[in-house]
Amino acid sequence: MSSIKIRATLEGDVTTVKALIKHPMDTGLSKDKKTGKVIPAKFIQEVNCDHNGTNVMNALWGPAISKNPYLSFKFKGAKKGDTLKISWVDNKGESDSAETQVS
Secondary structure, eight states: OOSEEEEEEEETTEEEEEEEEOOOOBOSOOBOTTTOOBOOOBOEEEEEEEETTEEEEEEEOOTTSOSSOEEEEEEEOOOTTOEEEEEEEETTSOEEEEEEEOO
């Protein structure tokens, strides 16, 4: 099961992309309430969006982004039925991606 939920809708010549990414986004500064030990940093460092294989958005993130981040952006040049892929990589080397069709 993917950690990413995506929706891409075309209105006129502008595609609006909305994505919700399930990720803890731990800063490395908080402590576990039960053990008192510091929770190691684990956060998304890079998010990419490809439209039919061409990169249309790249974001570099750090530990200040909230848990389960929401991302929204717009771009031009898509048509209904085109493929959109969002992928991310975190500071531990873990990654995920998901695809959707522009509607």
